Amino acid sequence: MGALREKLGSAGISASFIPEAATDLIQSGIAPWTCASMLEFQTRVIALQLERENEARDLAASSNVDVVICDRGLCDSHAYLSDDEYADALAANGIDHAGALARYDAVFHLESIAKDNPGAYTKANNSARFEDADDAARVDERVKDAWSDHPVLHVVGNHADFAEKADELFGLIAQFLANSSDDCRKTSEPVLISACLLGEPCRYDGKAQPCEAVIEMAKRCAVVPVCPEVIGGLPTPRSPSEIQADGRVVDVEGIDRTAAFEAGAREALRIAREHGCKRAILKENSPSCGVNRIYDGSFSGTRIPGKGKTAALLVAAGIEVLSDDALRQEQAIHGKPRTCSRSHLVQYP
Numbered sequence: 001m002g003a004l005r006e007k008l009g010s011a012g013i014s015a016s017f018i019p020e021a022a023t024d025l026i027q028s029g030i031a032p033w034t035c036a037s038m039l040e041f042q043t044r045v046i047a048l049q050l051e052r053e054n055e056a057r058d059l060a061a062s063s064n065v066d067v068v069i070c071d072r073g074l075c076d077s078h079a080y081l082s083d084d085e086y087a088d089a090l091a092a093n094g095i096d097h098a099g100a101l102a103r104y105d106a107v108f109h110l111e112s113i114a115k116d117n118p119g120a121y122t123k124a125n126n127s128a129r130f131e132d133a134d135d136a137a138r139v140d141e142r143v144k145d146a147w148s149d150h151p152v153l154h155v156v157g158n159h160a161d162f163a164e165k166a167d168e169l170f171g172l173i174a175q176f177l178a179n180s181s182d183d184c185r186k187t188s189e190p191v192l193i194s195a196c197l198l199g200e201p202c203r204y205d206g207k208a209q210p211c212e213a214v215i216e217m218a219k220r221c222a223v224v225p226v227c228p229e230v231i232g233g234l235p236t237p238r239s240p241s242e243i244q245a246d247g248r249v250v251d252v253e254g255i256d257r258t259a260a261f262e263a264g265a266r267e268a269l270r271i272a273r274e275h276g277c278k279r280a281i282l283k284e285n286s287p288s289c290g291v292n293r294i295y296d297g298s299f300s301g302t303r304i305p306g307k308g309k310t311a312a313l314l315v316a317a318g319i320e321v322l323s324d325d326a327l328r329q330e331q332a333i334h335g336k337p338r339t340c341s342r343s344h345l346v347q348y349p
């Protein structure tokens, strides 16, 4: 753990580490041989592991932690239990195997030295280790099997010395983080997008407003395109509208369009919630989608600070809203738009 933390720190990766729950329980006097059964002990291991992971995730989400690394993970308990017992231990903690696997973005299995070089295996450096070399090799195989359903499983074999093994592990984790920083997985974080930014010809003048940064991002993220004005019932093309000082939305002919704009905003929020969108990227300056600026209501091309009807409603509902301008700037600074802000939970047994 120490060596890995140092290497990640040197690479500018801030990590939070969760120590092995079983070791801590055994060292505190709660062990397989003091519990009524291995099932009881593993149920307690899972409970402690879950508590620590949840706490680490909460902390990571509110700080600058890039990755949460667990010394062990929930599925390890399967190595010590029958299939039914494992299911019972998870169920007692309100989770099942699929749910347990889904908690980890990647798994790095370090093969035990007991497997390839039993003579080098020792219990001396871990007071909670109770298996002999043969048992440790068998458990190692069972642990690997326990994670075999995970879609991102890396097996790190034994090297001539442990430093090389640690280097390989660090390289794999760093590579995984580099790849996944651009990879907002399609099922995990859908983003609500102003449809015109994706090339949909839904603007008031019947044209699209494609934004390269948004289109690039959409290749990596699940996106939910919406045009609030269209879903609010307005035709395309339509007369341009602007928000007035009193909050009404009026078109260039003086017709009050407030009801349609507000209906579109409510529908956009409903769609965002239906799809579980926590973020939205909206077109700046629009009376619906403007995030930081809108036109001032005089139809003179003058822009003022303010939000469109939909952007304001999404923000009030707790959805993070970013403008297309902001996304372009971020792309200019970082080379690529950052599409995922969530921390990665990585487990390596």
Ligand code: SF4
Binding pocket: 194, 195, 196, 197, 202, 203, 204, 226, 227, 228, 229, 230, 283, 286, 288, 289
């Ligand atoms: Fe684009 Fe939003 Fe205007 Fe629709 S309402 S055209 S999505 S800026």
